[in-house]
Amino acid sequence: MKQIALYGKGGIGKSTTSANLSAALSLAGHDILQIGCDPKRDSTRMLMQGKLIPTVMDQVRERGAAAVGPADVVYTGFNGVRCVEAGGPEPGVGCAGRGIIATFQILEKFGTLTGDVIVYDVLGDVVCGGFAMPMREGYAQEVYLVTSGELMSLYAANNICKAIERLSARPKSRCRLAGVICNAKNQPKEEELVDEFARRVNSHLVQFIPRDRVVQLAELNRKTVIEYDPASKQAQKYRDLATHIMENTRFTIPTPLGIDDLEALAIEFM
Amino acid sequence: MTLRPLPSNSCRSAGCTLTGALSVTTHVRDAITVVHGPQGCTHHNFSLLHATSLDNDQIALPPLVSTGLSETDVIFGGEGALDRTLDTVIARNPGAVFVLSTCIVDTIGDDVGMVCGSKTGVPVIVVPTAGFLGGSFQTGVNNALIALAGMAGPAKGNGRVNLIGEKNLEYEVEENFAEVSRLLALLGLSVNIRFVHDLATDSIASLGAARLNVLRDPSLIPVGESLKERFGTPYIPAYPVGISGTVAFLESVASACGADCRHAVEEERMLRQETIDDFADLAGAGVSFTPPPPDPEGHRAAQDIAHALRLDITSSGCPVPVPVTPPIGITGVRRLLHRWRRALHA
Numbered sequence: 001m002k003q004i005a006l007y008g009k010g011g012i013g014k015s016t017t018s019a020n021l022s023a024a025l026s027l028a029g030h031d032i033l034q035i036g037c038d039p040k041r042d043s044t045r046m047l048m049q050g051k052l053i054p055t056v057m058d059q060v061r062e063r064g065a066a067a068v069g070p071a072d073v074v075y076t077g078f079n080g081v082r083c084v085e086a087g088g089p090e091p092g093v094g095c096a097g098r099g100i101i102a103t104f105q106i107l108e109k110f111g112t113l114t115g116d117v118i119v120y121d122v123l124g125d126v127v128c129g130g131f132a133m134p135m136r137e138g139y140a141q142e143v144y145l146v147t148s149g150e151l152m153s154l155y156a157a158n159n160i161c162k163a164i165e166r167l168s169a170r171p172k173s174r175c176r177l178a179g180v181i182c183n184a185k186n187q188p189k190e191e192e193l194v195d196e197f198a199r200r201v202n203s204h205l206v207q208f209i210p211r212d213r214v215v216q217l218a219e220l221n222r223k224t225v226i227e228y229d230p231a232s233k234q235a236q237k238y239r240d241l242a243t244h245i246m247e248n249t250r251f252t253i254p255t256p257l258g259i260d261d262l263e264a265l266a267i268e269f270m
Numbered sequence: 271m272t273l274r275p276l277p278s279n280s281c282r283s284a285g286c287t288l289t290g291a292l293s294v295t296t297h298v299r300d301a302i303t304v305v306h307g308p309q310g311c312t313h314h315n316f317s318l319l320h321a322t323s324l325d326n327d328q329i330a331l332p333p334l335v336s337t338g339l340s341e342t343d344v345i346f347g348g349e350g351a352l353d354r355t356l357d358t359v360i361a362r363n364p365g366a367v368f369v370l371s372t373c374i375v376d377t378i379g380d381d382v383g384m385v386c387g388s389k390t391g392v393p394v395i396v397v398p399t400a401g402f403l404g405g406s407f408q409t410g411v412n413n414a415l416i417a418l419a420g421m422a423g424p425a426k427g428n429g430r431v432n433l434i435g436e437k438n439l440e441y442e443v444e445e446n447f448a449e450v451s452r453l454l455a456l457l458g459l460s461v462n463i464r465f466v467h468d469l470a471t472d473s474i475a476s477l478g479a480a481r482l483n484v485l486r487d488p489s490l491i492p493v494g495e496s497l498k499e500r501f502g503t504p505y506i507p508a509y510p511v512g513i514s515g516t517v518a519f520l521e522s523v524a525s526a527c528g529a530d531c532r533h534a535v536e537e538e539r540m541l542r543q544e545t546i547d548d549f550a551d552l553a554g555a556g557v558s559f560t561p562p563p564p565d566p567e568g569h570r571a572a573q574d575i576a577h578a579l580r581l582d583i584t585s586s587g588c589p590v591p592v593p594v595t596p597p598i599g600i601t602g603v604r605r606l607l608h609r610w611r612r613a614l615h616a
Contacts, residue, residue: 102342
């Protein structure tokens, strides 16, 4: 079983990328589980025909942990992809990080964490120990950074490198940086910039995904690009991503950059 | 971020903020204290308070209620649990409700003040007590006293004296109270309220009526200052310690109250001499303080007593006990000397 996690700045396209990746992997014949680890709970929406599925934390809140069963939290979407949303507290109260930890414990108890590939789609920033959960305890062994060529997006990706570096130093830790996915904003020299960034943090660019209107069209039709327009160039990019991830063997301990180096890098490709 | 090794002799320099505050709020007789946190925080303190009150011959159970936070409350926020608990507690019509926070509640950022502020009918007072923020047991005591003082308004002076911050968990709390009352009586003064020891909520209103506040020890100076600012009441920073403390205490109380203390001081000197005479049989004996007294003040008090009694302090001397908190007044010294005599005659 392969377990991968996608991290990156909020709004950068992690959920879109995750959903299309899961769809592409399932069409390639793999048994896929996608887990949205963000209280926003919209990771799996495009796999579920636009439906926001009940989250693990919703169920716990409404019915108590003891009354919740596997069928209440796992929903089958496009081409048999199993979908889970961790969910969390209302914005502004409680502890969302603890919610992620509790979700993992519940999924462990249910024996849900099975399949050929598990895709964890995680909150933008690793703000606390709870959101590092997918990188810990041997869950996701391969972390992919999703970033554009914008400085703030690279900054967030670099921060996540720090978390991976820290966690990978722990004894028995199997968490590694598996690569960088460039979800482009169509800036000039963006691919070169992200490629160079990946190299400098001791990793590599696994896939360049250009900006394409079909993503928005698919979304408005409540579908992944893979489902909405399988013949499009963009769908091919996601299939390529799926292939590269399945073939990838380059897992590294990242070397995060200082803010000055990061800025200098961005200026180089202006 | 702090990195502090736990001292082998932590006394009051450490401990939990919550426990300190509870040692105060549970002594408001008709009030209920709500501990907003997991039930263990309450249970642990309940046991400690119960055990220490038994030591002081109090059999009443501390009036404590836990909001019993679970993991689910931590994830979704504990404000609902606090709200429900407060409704249940207020329905029992207590004189006041004190709400104490815990580490987890301040970690997840529950708005305790907002929930408490929405309640009516009974005063609901918040005391911030998350221990991980670096406060000690004493911080909890001080926070609780200052929060409770907020319940008192301006009051007409009654010429009496408040005792502030009695150590409710110490073994000799009543004996120390009696000794300070005796000394005040020598000056014609009486105790207004014991803030806070076995106190009714209504009595807190007269806090500002006193002419003087006597603090249990100097760690309460922030409380003394706060009361001085609010009510204009001057304070004496500590109970009289050791064999020479009482005369100095009488002098400073008299000076703060503009009273004449000559007669009282003369009587006190006689009592001091009487005490030395009563224990004259110990003169010349060798004593040692093992283990060494935990705080310098206690050590100094023990040395003063030994010198006054003409005892020899030598490492080969008979080990005699030195209490964690130094003896208060002449009666405290007499109780200690009885213990030394037993040790020397053993």
